Amino acid sequence: MDRLQIRPxxxxxxxxxxxxxxxxxxxxxxxxxxxxxxxxxxxxxxxxSVSDMLRKLAEKQLIHYxxxxxxxxxxxxxxxxxxxxxxxxxxxxxxxxxxxxxxDEVHEMAEExxxxxxxxxxxxxxxxxxxPQFDPHxxxxxxxAGHMPAVEYSKLSEVTIGxxxxxxxxxxxxxxxxxxxxxxxxxxxxRVLVQDVNVFDKSVSVQIxxxxxxxxxxxxxxxxxxx
Amino acid sequence: MDRLQIRPxxxxxxxxxxxxxxxxxxxxxxxxxxxxxxxxxxxxxxxxSVSDMLRKLAEKQLIHYxxxxxxxxxxxxxxxxxxxxxxxxxxxxxxxxxxxxxxDEVHEMAEExxxxxxxxxxxxxxxxxxxPQFDPHxxxxxxxAGHMPAVEYSKLSEVTIGxxxxxxxxxxxxxxxxxxxxxxxxxxxxRVLVQDVNVFDKSVSVQIxxxxxxxxxxxxxxxxxxx
DNA sequence: ATAATAATTTAGGCTTGTCTAAAAATTTTT
DNA sequence: AAAAATTTTTAGACAAGCCTAAATTATTAT
Numbered sequence: 001m002d003r004l005q006i007r008p009x010x011x012x013x014x015x016x017x018x019x020x021x022x023x024x025x026x027x028x029x030x031x032x033x034x035x036x037x038x039x040x041x042x043x044x045x046x047x048x049s050v051s052d053m054l055r056k057l058a059e060k061q062l063i064h065y066x067x068x069x070x071x072x073x074x075x076x077x078x079x080x081x082x083x084x085x086x087x088x089x090x091x092x093x094x095x096x097x098x099x100x101x102x103x104d105e106v107h108e109m110a111e112e113x114x115x116x117x118x119x120x121x122x123x124x125x126x127x128x129x130x131x132p133q134f135d136p137h138x139x140x141x142x143x144x145a146g147h148m149p150a151v152e153y154s155k156l157s158e159v160t161i162g163x164x165x166x167x168x169x170x171x172x173x174x175x176x177x178x179x180x181x182x183x184x185x186x187x188x189x190x191r192v193l194v195q196d197v198n199v200f201d202k203s204v205s206v207q208i209x210x211x212x213x214x215x216x217x218x219x220x221x222x223x224x225x226x227x
Numbered sequence: 228m229d230r231l232q233i234r235p236x237x238x239x240x241x242x243x244x245x246x247x248x249x250x251x252x253x254x255x256x257x258x259x260x261x262x263x264x265x266x267x268x269x270x271x272x273x274x275x276s277v278s279d280m281l282r283k284l285a286e287k288q289l290i291h292y293x294x295x296x297x298x299x300x301x302x303x304x305x306x307x308x309x310x311x312x313x314x315x316x317x318x319x320x321x322x323x324x325x326x327x328x329x330x331d332e333v334h335e336m337a338e339e340x341x342x343x344x345x346x347x348x349x350x351x352x353x354x355x356x357x358x359p360q361f362d363p364h365x366x367x368x369x370x371x372a373g374h375m376p377a378v379e380y381s382k383l384s385e386v387t388i389g390x391x392x393x394x395x396x397x398x399x400x401x402x403x404x405x406x407x408x409x410x411x412x413x414x415x416x417x418r419v420l421v422q423d424v425n426v427f428d429k430s431v432s433v434q435i436x437x438x439x440x441x442x443x444x445x446x447x448x449x450x451x452x453x454x
Numbered sequence: 455a456t457a458a459t460a461a462t463t464t465a466g467g468c469t470t471g472t473c474t475a476a477a478a479a480t481t482t483t484t
Numbered sequence: 485a486a487a488a489a490t491t492t493t494t495a496g497a498c499a500a501g502c503c504t505a506a507a508t509t510a511t512t513a514t
Contacts, residue, residue: 015501036462049502051463056500068462068509099351109345116339124326242471263492276472278493283470295479295492 012060014115017084018043019053020062021114023073024081033070079146086142087122088114089135094125096136103136103188104178137178138169138188138225156192156204157221164193165226172223181224184214192226239287241342244311245270246280247289248341250300251308260297306373313369314349315341316362321352323363330363330415331405364405365396365415365452383419383431384448391420392453399450408451411441419453 012020022042026034036054040047058065062077073081091113092106101109123144126132133149134140140149153168167190170177181187185208195213196205202218216224239247249269253261263281267274285292289304300308318340319333328336350371353359360376361367367376380395394417397404408414412435422440423432429445443451 013500037460045501046503047462048464048504052501055463095348099348099355101347101351109343109348112343112345113340116336118336118339120328121322121326121336124328128326240470264490272471273473274492275474275494279471282493 012062012080015053016057016060016062017080017115019050019057020073020077020081021084021088023063023071024078024085027073033072035070039071082142082146082148084114085148086144086146087116089139089141090122090126090129090132092135092137093129093132093141097129097132102178102182104175104182106136107173107175134169136188137173138167153225153227155222156194156206156216156224156226157202157218159192159194159204159226161194161197164191166191167224168227169225170223171225177220177223180220184216185212186214186216186220186224239289239307242280243284243287243289244307244342246277246284247300247304247308248311248315250290250298251305251312254300260299262297266298309369309373309375311341312375313371313373314343316366316368317349317353317356317359319362319364320356320359320368324356324359329405329409331402331409333363334400334402361396363415364400365394380452380454382449383421383433383443383451383453384429384445386419386421386431386453388421388424391418393418394451395454396452397450398452404447404450407447411443412439413441413443413447413451 019039022039023034026038026042036047036050039050039054043050054063054065054071057063057077061074062080064072064074088110091110095101095106095109096103126144132141140151142148151169154165155171156165156167159165167186167188169188170181186192191209193207193210194204195207197203198205202221204216204218204221205213206216207213246266249266250261253265253269263274263277266277266281270277281290281292281298284290284304288301289307291299291301315337318337322328322333322336323330353371359368367378369375378396381392382398383392383394386392394413394415396415397408413419418436420434420437421431422434424430425432429448431443431445431448432440433443434440
């Protein structure tokens, strides 16, 4: 039979890839080492399970790890994490641009697709999509070599009155938040003129695309990236 | 953090899906029950492991199974198997048509992609591809409802002298065989006029697309589906 | 500085899916 | 029809990845 399922054992498991990715994300938004507890929370497991896995990843030289001291990716670990993130974001672009999924729907499917292990597949998909630079949430797509492009956006909550900016991304990726943005018309790329800031609750009054005026809570404004 | 990886536990594991799919394929090409040994060979595992899994699948009512008596899919089992096969073949079309992979390359990647569990993804992908009826090897794509279209092709080895037929599919799916067809120009859809059959080794002399003449071994002719 | 609290790791278990070796059932041969 | 050979199942183990409970280390408060 020609459908034998003999495939070479992959270097790194699905689970290992998820840990590396998560360590990368946690490192990115906070200085210093990543803690066991924060990893447990992010991966929806228990601290004991995380400890096990950290020992394993350290043995494989993918993380720097001293007991009780938190964790940091090695060069190899970061390279791998960025590979996974690259795959994730490229698949998100595909799902959004080619299949018409909303930006609130793509993350979950990409969580599975990111683990498909074919270099050539990602490379051809990237070409098919025209080498996109950003995913549907405005997050930059790492280079094939494993480099995360630097982006420097402000939060909408920090823009001064009178300035006009453009929505470039989000800090919060939950479907609920994204659906709320859809509802209010705050899509990626739309122009936002800050008309007023409420000194009491820090909510922002904005004009969108030189059309309708909108009130944006500070909670939302803090999670909107603009430039 | 919004990237929590809480996903509902899927009804059926990756592994279970592979067993069901394999049982389906083995049933299709041979009458009666599928044996433990043939499953072991196909899934590249040992008979003991297969036995374990069969007990488990029987408990889940996905197969009819009496010890030592071989195995047959239940209706539910067949529905699931066809769902997996549908996903597999739709992904193959995508890889071939949109990303430009050769028909000898798509199977392995589709083996992973077929397990992505989103109904909506397959449905949108299907639409994106224009509801293809056949995969790149000419195999029919099961309907969303779980029905395998009947196709009735002959083998090239059974065509009588003087007949002109069209290549519609292959029985052997190994990259080696497919690459050999590529090399000789025997692609899907090409027209083949049977000029002569060698009585000694049953090799076939054919003219392709009213152009070049070619000798096809019986081994190859038996694995080429035509109509 | 020490006691209380919090975070982390270890110890021991569980499940899934695999294995080898041995036992049991079936099929084939004589 | 019994013996031999083959196939299949059972028994017992193992690795990965998770768990709970207990022990250990670090941090915070007094």
